[in-house]
Amino acid sequence: MTVSPDLDRRFREAAxxxxxxxxxxxxxxxPIGDLFVAVSDRGLAEISFDTRAxxxxxxxxxxxxxxxxxxxxxxxxxxxxxxxYFTGRRRSxxxxxxxxxxxxxxxxxxxxxxxxxYGETTTYGELAARVGRPRAARAVGTVMNRNRIPIVLxxxxxxxxxxxxxxxxxxxxxxxxxxxxxxxx
Amino acid sequence: xxxxAVPPFERFYAEHRSEVLRLLxxxxxxxxxxxxxxxxxxxxxxxxxxxxxxEHLRAWVLTIARNVVVDTVRRTRPHAEPEEIGTEDSRxxxxxxxxxxxxxxxKERAAVVLRYGYDLSxxxxxxxxxxxxxxARQAASTGVRRIRRRISS
Numbered sequence: 001m002t003v004s005p006d007l008d009r010r011f012r013e014a015a016x017x018x019x020x021x022x023x024x025x026x027x028x029x030x031p032i033g034d035l036f037v038a039v040s041d042r043g044l045a046e047i048s049f050d051t052r053a054x055x056x057x058x059x060x061x062x063x064x065x066x067x068x069x070x071x072x073x074x075x076x077x078x079x080x081x082x083x084x085y086f087t088g089r090r091r092s093x094x095x096x097x098x099x100x101x102x103x104x105x106x107x108x109x110x111x112x113x114x115x116x117x118y119g120e121t122t123t124y125g126e127l128a129a130r131v132g133r134p135r136a137a138r139a140v141g142t143v144m145n146r147n148r149i150p151i152v153l154x155x156x157x158x159x160x161x162x163x164x165x166x167x168x169x170x171x172x173x174x175x176x177x178x179x180x181x182x183x184x185x
Numbered sequence: 186x187x188x189x190a191v192p193p194f195e196r197f198y199a200e201h202r203s204e205v206l207r208l209l210x211x212x213x214x215x216x217x218x219x220x221x222x223x224x225x226x227x228x229x230x231x232x233x234x235x236x237x238x239x240e241h242l243r244a245w246v247l248t249i250a251r252n253v254v255v256d257t258v259r260r261t262r263p264h265a266e267p268e269e270i271g272t273e274d275s276r277x278x279x280x281x282x283x284x285x286x287x288x289x290x291x292k293e294r295a296a297v298v299l300r301y302g303y304d305l306s307x308x309x310x311x312x313x314x315x316x317x318x319x320x321a322r323q324a325a326s327t328g329v330r331r332i333r334r335r336i337s338s
Binding site: 001002007010011014021053058060061065066067068069070 | 191192193194195196198202203204206207210219222223226227230231233234236
């Protein structure tokens with residue numbers, strides 16, 4: 001027996017408004033493609049360019065608890081801030097972030113990354129120096145590559161020491177698009 | 186053997202929602218089923234965090250649904266006998282116990298079947314029956330005593 005879209009929607013809405021989910025997620029559209037966005041009880045937990053939810057749910061359950069449910073209402077705030085960012089009306093995000101289950105080094109790099117201003121770029125080496133590990137540029141690159149919350153934690157603003165874009169978890173096209181949006185290219 | 190992990194709720198919901206709705210429609214009709222559907226999965230969400238493993242989740246959620254049916258019938262027809270808790274769940278474990286547990290009060294029957302048919306913990310049974318662990322244990326043991334008396338008489 002098929003559950004009607006309306007019944008399904010009402011359940012998901014009730015679950016989110018009664019605070020019964022550990023992680024609510026939804027797919028949010030953006031100029032650089034659909035984004036999988038997940039918000040836990042502690043804040044924004046994941047943004048992914050891979051919108052096949054199946055791959056992300058187990059990870060999210062391990063981090064934040066098993067009640068992982070698609071619940072559009074739960075990501076409303078994140079959706080709004082992302083919309084504002086993509087339409088040029090927002091330069092920094094006010095969302096709280098859920099950085100649970102990340103190694104200490106990763107967290108310190110990401111916190112430093114969050115300070116790289118809109119429209120500017122830095123290098124892997126510079127970022128490594130700023131967390132007190134000047135020789136760890138490569139490790140910083142790995143952290144960027146595995147960044148669970150791209151866009152909001154702006155790993156697209158980190159480039160190679162010669163100015164090469166180097167790489168991006170979501171593909172170089174997206175990195176270029178984000179830097180162009182911010183007027184950094 | 187390692188216990189089966191509790192799956193993310195989205196998967197659990199996707200897997201069981203059709204069957205839950207089918208059961209509720211049969212018991213309550215199309216309109217009543219919609220509220221009961223929501224109630225069933227909200228109760229499941231409430232208890233989901235406390236689950237220790239992901240086994241027998243089908244039996245667990247169908248029991249929650251039957252419990253919602255009983256509550257709904259009580260609420261809408263306060264003087265009617267609560268509807269018999271269904272026997273359409275034809276898993277072998279349930280079938281074996283079905284004849285033995287016939288005639289037990291619904292809560293005791295559910296507790297006995299979940300405990301001895303599906304090997305659910307009292308914690309899981311409590312959340313399915315929307316009661317405390319102690320009450321679930323009590324219901325199962327009263328049910329078993331009742332069955333014993335009947336068999337020996």
